Amino acid sequence: MKYNFLIAFIILVVSCFINASGVQAQTGRIIALKEAIELSIKNSKQLKGSRAKVEEATAALKEAAERRLPEAGISASHLRLNSPNINVKTKSTTTNGSGSSTTGPGNSGKPSSLSYGMLNASLPVYSGLRIRYGIESSKYLEEAARLDADNDREAVVLNTINAFDNLYKARAAVDLVNESLQGARQRVKDFSNLEKNGILPRNDLLKAQLQQSNTELSLLDAENNWKLANINMDLMLGLPDTTVLTVNEADLQSAEVQLKPVEEYVQLSMQNRKDIAALALRKKAASTGVKAAKGGSYPSVALTGGYVAADVPNVFTVTNAVNVGVGIQYSLSSLWKNSQVDQAKAREKQLEASEESLNDNIRLQVNQAYQNFLSTKKKIEVYQTAVAQAEENYRIVRNKFQNQLATTTDLLDADVAQLQARLNAAFAKADTSVAYNKLLQTAGLLLNQTETK
Secondary structure, X not given: OHHHHHHHHHHHHHHHHHHHHHHHHOEEEEOOHHHHHHHHHHHOHHHHHHHHHHHHHHHHHHHHHHOOOOEEEEEEEEEEOOOOOOOEEEEOOOOOOOOEEEXXXXXXXXXXXXXXXXXXXXXXXXXXXXXXXXXXXHHHHHHHHHXXXXXXXXXXXXXXXXXXXXXXXXXXXXXXXXXXXXXXXXXXXXXXXXXXXXXXXXXXXXXXXXXXXXXXXXXXXXXXXXXXXXXXXXXXXXXXXXXXXXXXXXXXXOOOOOOOOHHHHHHHHHHHOHHHHHHHHHHHHHHHHHHHHHHHHOOEEEEEEEEEEEEXXXXXXXXXXXXXXXXXXXXXXXXXXXXXXXXXXXXXXXXXXXXXXXXXXXXXXXXXXXXXXXXXXXXXXXXXXXHHHHHXXXXXXXXXXXXXXXXXXXXXXXXXXXXHHHHHHXXXXXXXXHHHHHHHHHOOOHHHHHHHX
16 A cells, blocks of 8 residues: 555656646746837847848948058069079179170089069059949948848838737637637537437537537637747747747737828838838949949059069179059050940949839839728728627527527527627737738838837
């Protein structure tokens, strides 16, 4: 007996420990929309890539500016030689009749090595304005990269709002379906008692049991969707996968807004959209690139200087050989080679076409978001009316059923219609906030809106 009691006690302790570990593995957290946006911006992989692109553009600008700096190089060599024949002719005060003295193989030592070192430097003075235009183009591209990062940041904010909305709707679906399941189970229990007493046909009981099974399956799907939405939100916010998030419906209910005319939102989008501004800067960079390409047909001028030292044992030694001058370089082939200019002009035309296409797309996006927001607001009113109608219909059908004036099928259909109406109404409230934020995003106003909340 004592042995069995000890085993039972150990099993109980282990079970409690396992259950406690399971409870601790999942942590609950109530999160507000503003906090979710801040965490998503902080932990977004997409924004990390955007910041890296900005750093790359900044480095490219630095590289373009460094072309103004002087170029300098140093080289040195030490060579072993064979037995060369060296003939050095130099001016001499004692002549051999020709006014020069000759040192040949017979009257000088033969060198066995050669050492020399050189230092060269050049400072660009004029390069057909290619350096200037290169710096100007890089500045435009750096600003465009920063605007792209802002545009990506706005997209991350909108994705967070959508994920927040999906998580709320998934949780609301679980709650509503679970509530409906409780009603279905109670109905099956009531029908079972009626069937046992011979008041209700067995076929009607089977229909009620079938609806309960279908509702249980719907609950499983709803719980699965909620778990996936929760994990997706955890990943976006950089939280552990086991964090169970709870959101507040009030964060998704936007206050009544004074909706502007759609054309005003279109004008605001042209003024505030970061992608439009970034494309305009890239157009300027392309235009500057055309000027830089044309600069290739002009000569380059640079200040040059250097120092040379050499030593050939038994022959000569050179030290303190300093040179300073001006270097000019001009490529004659630039007179008939102008493909770089044509390529730069083609890139400029491509960006002009892209800008026109983007403007059309933005007008369409703003109009779609505007109409979708109006539609979702109208749906709230319709769904609220539908909920009242579905609840009243279920009440009437249930009374008729109790008075044997309606069939079991009518009752079950009325119950399903009631559940669907409640789901639609719950979803519509959250979707209205998402639709309004989408409108703000298409108009380039979403970051300002979220930062002021």
